Amino acid sequence: xxxxxxxxxxxxxxxxxxxxxxxxxxxxxxxxxxxxxxxxxxxxxxxxxxxxxxxxxxxxxxxxxxxxxxxxxxxxxxxxxxxxxxxxxxxxxxxxxxxxxxxxxxxxxxxxxxxxxxxxxxxxxxxxxxxxxxxxxxxxxxxxxxxxxxxxxxxxxxxxxxxxxxxxxxxxxxxxxxxxxxxxxxxxxxxxxxxxxxxxxxxxxxxxxxxxxxxxxxxxxxxxxxxxxxxxxxxxxxxxxxxxxxxxxxxxxxxxxxxxxxxxxxxxxxxxxxxxxxxxxxxxxxxxxxxxxxxxxxxxxxxxxxxxxxxxxxxxxxxxxxxxxxxxxxxxxxxxxxxxxxxxxxxxxxxxxxxxxxxxxxxxxxxxxxxxxxxxxxxxxxxxxxxxxxxxxxxxxxxxxxxxxxxxxxxxxxxxxxxxxxxxxxxxxxxxxxxxxxxxxxxxxxxxxxxxxxxxxxxxxxxxxxxxxxxxxxxxxxxxxxxxxxxxxxxxxxxxxxxxxxxxxxxxxxxxxxxxxxxxxxxxxxxxxxxxxxxxxxxxxxxxxxxxxxxxxxxxxxxxxxxxx
Amino acid sequence: xxxxxxxxxxxxxxxxxxxxxxxxxxxxxxxxxxxxxxxxxxxxxxxxxxxxxxxxxxxxxxxxxxxxxxxxxxxxxxxxxxxxxxxxxxxxxxxxxxxxxxxxxxxxxxxxxxxxxxxxxxxxxxxxxxxxxxxxxxxxxxxxxxxxxxxxxxx
Numbered sequence: 001x002x003x004x005x006x007x008x009x010x011x012x013x014x015x016x017x018x019x020x021x022x023x024x025x026x027x028x029x030x031x032x033x034x035x036x037x038x039x040x041x042x043x044x045x046x047x048x049x050x051x052x053x054x055x056x057x058x059x060x061x062x063x064x065x066x067x068x069x070x071x072x073x074x075x076x077x078x079x080x081x082x083x084x085x086x087x088x089x090x091x092x093x094x095x096x097x098x099x100x101x102x103x104x105x106x107x108x109x110x111x112x113x114x115x116x117x118x119x120x121x122x123x124x125x126x127x128x129x130x131x132x133x134x135x136x137x138x139x140x141x142x143x144x145x146x147x148x149x150x151x152x153x154x155x156x157x158x159x160x161x162x163x164x165x166x167x168x169x170x171x172x173x174x175x176x177x178x179x180x181x182x183x184x185x186x187x188x189x190x191x192x193x194x195x196x197x198x199x200x201x202x203x204x205x206x207x208x209x210x211x212x213x214x215x216x217x218x219x220x221x222x223x224x225x226x227x228x229x230x231x232x233x234x235x236x237x238x239x240x241x242x243x244x245x246x247x248x249x250x251x252x253x254x255x256x257x258x259x260x261x262x263x264x265x266x267x268x269x270x271x272x273x274x275x276x277x278x279x280x281x282x283x284x285x286x287x288x289x290x291x292x293x294x295x296x297x298x299x300x301x302x303x304x305x306x307x308x309x310x311x312x313x314x315x316x317x318x319x320x321x322x323x324x325x326x327x328x329x330x331x332x333x334x335x336x337x338x339x340x341x342x343x344x345x346x347x348x349x350x351x352x353x354x355x356x357x358x359x360x361x362x363x364x365x366x367x368x369x370x371x372x373x374x375x376x377x378x379x380x381x382x383x384x385x386x387x388x389x390x391x392x393x394x395x396x397x398x399x400x401x402x403x404x405x406x407x408x409x410x411x412x413x414x415x416x417x418x419x420x421x422x423x424x425x426x427x428x429x430x431x432x433x434x435x436x437x438x439x440x441x442x443x444x445x446x447x448x449x450x451x452x453x454x455x456x457x458x459x460x461x462x463x464x465x466x467x468x469x470x471x472x473x474x475x476x477x478x479x480x481x482x483x484x485x486x487x488x489x490x491x492x493x494x495x496x497x498x499x500x501x502x503x504x505x506x507x508x509x510x511x512x513x514x515x516x517x518x519x520x521x522x523x524x525x526x527x528x529x530x531x532x533x534x535x536x537x538x539x540x541x542x543x544x545x546x547x548x549x550x551x552x553x554x555x556x557x558x559x560x561x562x563x564x565x
Numbered sequence: 566x567x568x569x570x571x572x573x574x575x576x577x578x579x580x581x582x583x584x585x586x587x588x589x590x591x592x593x594x595x596x597x598x599x600x601x602x603x604x605x606x607x608x609x610x611x612x613x614x615x616x617x618x619x620x621x622x623x624x625x626x627x628x629x630x631x632x633x634x635x636x637x638x639x640x641x642x643x644x645x646x647x648x649x650x651x652x653x654x655x656x657x658x659x660x661x662x663x664x665x666x667x668x669x670x671x672x673x674x675x676x677x678x679x680x681x682x683x684x685x686x687x688x689x690x691x692x693x694x695x696x697x698x699x700x701x702x703x704x705x706x707x708x709x710x711x712x713x714x715x716x717x718x719x720x
Contacts, residue, residue, distance in 0.1 A: 068708055138705055144682060145665050145707065227666055227682050270568065291601045292677055294684035298600035305590060309583060316579040320572050375590050376599050379677045383668050383703035452672035454703035460711035465699045467672040556683040557609040562640070562665050564707055 023510070028098040029414045031112045033500075035091030036411070038120060039084050040496060045127065046079030047489040054441070054482030058475040059459050069458035070136040077139030078130060081241070081395070082158060083123050088403050089248045090115075090165050092410055093192040096251075097169065099413075099510045100186040101176045104168075111168030115161040122157030125150060136564045138456060140238070141214075143230040144559035149218035156210045159203050166203070169196040177527060185527050187268050188512060191251035194275045197529060198244050201283055201536065206237035217561065224558025228295050229551045235286035236544065243282045243311065245395060247275065249402035250318055253355060256409070257322070258513030260352050261345055263329025266321045268515040269522040274314035274321075276526070280535045281310035284543030288373040292382050295554075296547055301375060307543055308373040315366055322359055328516070350419070350427030351511075354405030357435050358398045365393035368446070386449020388456075389442040397438045401431060404492060409511060411499040418506025423498050430495060434488035441481025448474035602678040602688045610682035613637060613663040618685070624648060627657075635659045638667040638680045641709035643700060648717045655691040656717075668704035671717065679704060692719040 049072040055061035056069050063069060094112060098104045104112070129135040135147035141155075173193045177185060185193070209230060217225045254271045258264050265271065287304035290296060330341020346352045368390040371377050381387060408427055412418050419427070449455070453471040462468040515521075525531065568576075593599040613619050614637065622645045624634045630653055637644040638660055650656060660669055660680045667680045671690065678688045692698070702713035 070705065070708060070710075073705075136708060142666050142704075228684065231666075231681065267567070267569075270572070290679075293679045294602070294604050294681055294686040295607070296603055297605065298594060298603045301601055301603060302591065302594055306587060309587060312583055313576070313580070316576060317572075320575050324569070324572070370586075374586075375601055376593055379601055379675050382677050383670065452670070452699075454668070454670065454701055456705040456710075457703075458711040460714075462699055462701060462714045465714070465716070466697065467699045555607055557611070559610050559665075559682045562707070 024095065024098050024413070025103055027109055028095065028104050031104070031109060031116070032091040032095040032098075032410075033414050034113075034116055035087045035094070036407075036414075038116075038123065039088040039091065040493065042079045042084040042087065042123075043489060044493065046076050046084060047486060049073075049076040049079065051482050051486045054479040057457075057459050058479035059472075060479055067131070067133060068136055070138065070456075071130055071133050073456060074130045074135060074138050075127065078126055081139055082155075085241075085245050085248075085395070085399070085403075086158070086162055087119065089195065089244070090162075092403075092406055093169070093195060093248065093251075094165075095410060095414060096188050096255075096510060096512075097172060097192045100188045100512060101172060105172045105175050108168040108172045111164045111171065115164030115168065117161070118157045118164065119161030122154045122159075122161060125154030125157065127154075129154065133565045140234060142234070143214060143217070143225045143227050144562050145564045146218055146561035147564055149215065152210055152214050152218050156207070156215065159207055159210065162199055163203050163207075166196040166200050169193060182524070184521055184524060186512070187265065187271060187515075188251060188255045190272055190527070191247065191255065191275060193529065194279050195244055195247050195251070197533060197536075198240055198247065198279055198282060201540070202237045202240035202244060205233050205240075205283075209233035209237070224560055226551055226556045226558055228293065228556070229548070231290060231293065232287075232544070232547060232551065235289040236283055236540075237286070239286035239289060240283050242394065243278055243285070245399040247278055249358065249399045250274075252402055252406050253318065253322055253359065255513055256406070256511040257352065257355050258325050258329065259511035260349060260355075260409075261326060261329045263325055263332060263513070264516045265513040266325040266328065266516065269526075270317060270321060272522050272526050274317045276532050277314040277317075278311060279532050280539055281307065281313075283536065283540045284308065285311060285373070287543060288378065291375060291378040295551070300546060304543060305373060305375050307539065309370070312366075312370065315362075348424075348428065350424045350431065351405050351408045353428050354401045354408065354431045357431055358401035358405065361393055361397035361401065361435065361438070365390065365398050368393060381449055383455055384449035385445045385453045385455045389445030389449060392438055392442040392445065396442065397435065401434060404430065404434070407496060408499070409508060411496060412503065412506065412508035413510045415500050415503075416505060416507070417499060417503040418508050419499065420503055423495055423503060426491060427495055430488055430491040433484060433491060437481045437484030437488055439481075440484065441478050444474040444477035444481065448478075602686060604685055604687040606685040607683055608661050608685050610661075610663050613661045616661075618659060619661060624650070624656075631655045631657075633657045633659070635661075636669075638662045638669060638702065638713075640664050640707050641702070641713040643669075643702075643713070643715045647715050650692060650717065650719055652695045652719050653691070653693055654719070655689060657689045658687065660686045660688075665706050666704050667702045667706050667713070670701050670703040672699045672701070674698065677703070692717070695719045 053072050056063055129148045129151035135151040137145045137147045213225055216222045284307035288308045291301055327341045330344045333344050335341045335344055448471050451470055619635045619637050622635050624632050627633045632654055662680045662682045669680055670677045674690055676688055676690045678686045680686050696719055698717040700715045
């Protein structure tokens with residue numbers, strides 16, 4: 001086995017060189033930094049596309065004839081949902097794992113770079129075909145709409161690249177376990193491993209769809225495709241992806257937030273239970289995107305509602321754990337009054353402030369999710385712009401603000417610099433601007449959706465329909481939110497550039513919280529992922545075996561392609 | 566694994582609310598006939614236009630103020646065009662797509678269903694309030710998606 005311990009976590013004062021002083025080797029830094037730099041570019045491209053959409057839909061702007069609203073929409077979705085989130089998560093989780101497990105394995109580095117290369121090439125290919133108008137299929141690319149065949153090859157490369165990164169993570173995780181028999185993996189590594197396990201599940205579904213069905217059909221090797229099969233496989237991937245981001249985000253809430261506020265992890269064991277439930281119960285949640293689809297029975301849909309609701313449970317656990325962590329940190333500082341601990345939280349620390357605003361956003365975001373997943377109410381909001389508003393609360397606010405918060409310690413940790421007071425203040429302002437822009441935009445989207453305005457639709461008055469006339473005001477509010485968000489984006493990119501290249505040298509740490517009661521540790525079997533993977537497979541089978549067999553053995557004659565420029 | 570007393574309480578209350586909520590959804594679905602549209606019938610997308618159901622798409626009266634209509638959802642229109650019905654009419658819509666996936670949404674109502682090629686979708690609604698309702702496609706279906714709309718006038 002390759003040597004992993006070459007980068008032990010060094011304590012302050014025993015620095016050997018600049019890189020080792022921050023507890024991470026320069027080769028681990030390079031890998032994480034490379035991933036983060038693609039995330040940086042993705043934010044710019046996706047953000048600009050988002051702004052333009054807002055202005056077009058509200059009628060403030062008309063696009064030149066060489067690019068369509070839907071090309072921008074596709075770019076926005078692919079760049080943010082697929083590219084930004086995956087590159088950022090990998091950069092963050094690899095760096096944190098390196099920190100808690102004492103460096104990444106040699107093979108992990110190799111797999112990491114191979115994955116990075118494939119993902120980057122795939123991203124460039126996908127972006128090229130989107131921006132040249134050859135892939136106006138949105139990030140969901142529902143068949144039988146068809147993009148340029150090489151667009152799908154680009155997507156497939158991204159997915160294969162992610163899978164290579166999964167292998168990389170598993171190698172470091174398992175080799176640590178082998179070298180530390182009888183010991184529980186650190187909580188952060190447990191989170192990271194869980195994220196990559198979910199990624200394997202998600203990727204397998206989308207790989208079967210893209211590589212097994214779409215690519216042969218797009219190149220014309222097979223004449224037809226089954227659109228329902230495609231929707232089902234896509235959402236098994238798509239909804240799992242949502243919880244991949246959530247799990248990545250809450251790893252920072254559970255592990256780093258306690259350290260930042262001067263407290264300890266509330267309960268290491270319950271955190272692991274929440275993680276395991278998320279992994280086991282997750283994939284079938286995808287079916288709530290298909291509540292209004294034909295070809296799935298009412299009974300089956302109800303089963304899917306129950307399965308989707310399973311993931312509310314870990315969210316309740318998280319809500320409790322976060323507040324309990326904060327209260328205990330305050331009590332440890334001597335606060336006696338019922339709510340006095342609230343004031344002792346480090347509100348002016350951007351790392352904490354971004355995280356807690358993200359947590360608050362998750363309250364309405366989670367409630368909206370329950371609404372969307374409910375059989376009947378779904379009918380009111382399905383495919384309305386309410387759903388877009390929901391997505392911008394969950395990913396756009398909760399996950400993104402958490403990622404921004406993470407970046408305020410991750411980038412200095414990697415660059416060997418420190419966050420100055422000025423940058424910190426700017427980061428607090430960034431959080432307020434971003435949250436404000438999202439509140440306005442997402443709020444307007446929610447209301448407009450309830451009024452019936454559809455998502456994913458270019459500017460139109462529907463022949464002067466009176467119903468559609470009521471939507472115009474909210475579209476203007478959405479555009480205003482978009483403008484505020486672009487200011488937030490510019491601030492963020494400035495902060496990132498400062499932290500990466502210009503801030504003064506320092507030894508910023510990657511905050512890792514300790515457990516309150518090491519005696520109350522989880523049983524060792526928590527680390528045996530074969531159990532959780534098996535349980536997750538059972539839960540997936542309960543949801544998917546019936547419909548997939550039904551579609552595969554059905555009489556669907558299939559659909560020929562409809563080319564989408 | 567120690568679970569704090571308050572956390573137990575919190576999780577128990579949360580779970581009870583969740584079960585009540587699921588119970589309500591179940592009663593609505595299985596006893597009040599409010600389940601989502603879930604028609605199972607299939608159709609070859611390439612022969613939708615010639616098929617018996619969709620060859621002659623017009624409003625048919627099948628009972629006392631009860632109507633039936635087969636609608637083809639295609640890029641970028643619903644066939645036949647605008648509809649007119651009396652107030653209080655119940656309309657049973659049967660939908661299919663000869664091309665890509667579309668959505669069928671009638672504003673100011675809860676009518677909302679996906680039209681996926683290969684499948685027939687069915688949905689019914691009683692129009693009590695007179696007025697002009699907008700039917701629109703709410704699933705992106707191509708570069709003319711925003712033009713895909715009709716009206717139902719209830720008199």
